Amino acid sequence: MDIHLRFARWVRTHPGTLDVCLALVILVLLVLPFAASGTDGYAGVVATSAAVVVPLIWRRSRLLLSAGIIAGVSVLQLVLGIQPVPAQFVVLITLYTLAAYGPRWASLGGLTLALVGSAVGLVRFGDLIGIGGTASVLTSVPLYLIVLFFVEALVLLAWTTGDLARARRRTYQALEDRTRRLEVERQQERDLAAADERSHIAREMHDIVAHSLSVIITQADGARYASAQAPDLAVQTLGTIAETGRGSLREMRRLLGVLRGDETASTRPLPTLDDVDSLLQSVRRSGVRVACRRIGTPRKPLPLGAELTAYRVVQESLTNVLKHAGAHTTTEVTLEFGARGLGITVDDDGRGAAPDPATAGTGQGIIGMTERVRLYDGTVSAAPRTGGGYRVEAFIPYTQT
Incomplete structure (x- = not known):
């Protein structure tokens, strides 16, 4: 660091020490010589x-x-x-200090007093510099005005320098405050981004793991009962379990690779509405009867993120059917493109509000669906049907451009 920067930092951090040193220097240079002279006439000068x-x-x-x-x-x-x-010039130092650090009223009051005092002092002690005394008026007045001009200019210069120092200090403080505020805002943005990313990861993990495990558990239960009566069916069911597990493992590896920033991680496209049929097929292999209706055509394309959200809503709804609806359940999935957006309805005739306590979860699936759909200004409702069963309804509007 340069020497002048170090000195400037020292001055800012040790103002009291600087003031003491300044007073001592003035005393040594302008006061002690008069005290050392021992002349009686200088006793008043030393005291003043x-x-x-x-x-x-x-x-x-x-x-x-x-x-x-x-x-x-x-x-x-x-x-x-x-x-x-x-040592009287310390008045200028005081005037500078008032302008730089004092209240505004004290700064202006000190300036007024210094201007008036200078004018009166030149009149009172003008003979010391040859003004007044035996000199004629024609000689004294012009000289007085010239000296007064330079003295008042010196006073104004000291006050103006202090006022500029005040403005500079306030600007510096404003920049420091703005820097601190930006740091706080930047940290808050980082925290919010991290929280949003954690929420996004939690939703993806839930959607991938919950659905795959639900299919695996359902198939495993079926294979256990079929192993004694229909070994061939049990083998086929175990094959479905293996295929589902491998697919889930691939999805997990892809997600973890993206989180690690692995450039070699799989970058295959995320699921869209076109993949709903494959999803339904995997659910049908678990023994659930699922039908799908598509009504209307999209007035405008949905963003890929919105299509992924729609896919996840259907996936989570079918996962809940596998977990809670019970055996021999019939489910209907409806995808309806209207004038305002995409409506999704998943109806089942299972147990509805009385899920199996052994498979009851914490409601993270419904929360995840709601969070996803809200990102696109949509709505989600999930509740038991009056006549039995359960219904999930979601609406995703078209993106306004």
Whole structure:
């Protein structure tokens, strides 16, 4: 790091130490020489100088007190006629500090007092610089105005420098606040993105695993009973179990490969509405009678994500049929393209609101369906039917462009 940057950082982090050092330097250079001279006439100069220099130690920690003491000593000099001292220039430092760190009213009040005090001081002590005294008016007034102009310009320069420092400091603080706010917002966005991704992964894992395991469990139960009466049917059922397990394993490997960022992971397309028939076929092999009706044609194509959502709704609904509806269940899947979007209805005549306690879950499937469909401004309802059975209804509107 450059030396000037280190110094600037030190100044920002040690303001009190800097003020003490400044006061000591002024005392050593402009006050101690008069005290060391031992002249009686300089005792007042030393006292006045010390009175205006020492308060600089608190010029930022107790700004108004420090400025008040220095202003009071300067006004007292004018009233009592005590001559200005070399250390009097600390008034400019105080004026800068008021403009940079003080309240606005104190900054403007200090500027007004310094301007008026300078004009009065030049009148009161003008003879020290050859103004007034025995000089003629024609000579004194122009000289007074010239000196007054430079003194007032010096006062305005000190105040303006402090005001610019205030503006710069506030801009720097605003940038720091904005940086902190952006960091907080960025962290919140990361947290929200991570939560959304975890939810997405949970839905995918549930859809893949729950459906495959439901088919496997149903087929395994059937194979167990068929092994004694119809060995050939049992062998066929075990083949279905193996095929379902391999398909589920492929899906899991693909999902985990994507999560790891594996470039060699399978990138085959995700299921769409065209894959519903394959899904129904796998359910039929589990002994569930499933029919599918397609009504109407899409007014406009659904996004691939919406088609995946529709597929997952059908998959989850059929999974619930396998898990809860019981044996000898008939299910009907209806895909209806209307004027506003796609309507999905899955009806079964199973046990409805009285699922098997051994297979009852935690409702994650319904929650996952609802979350998926809401992403496309759709709706989902799932409830037992009045005459028995269970019905799942979902609606996915066309994407507005």
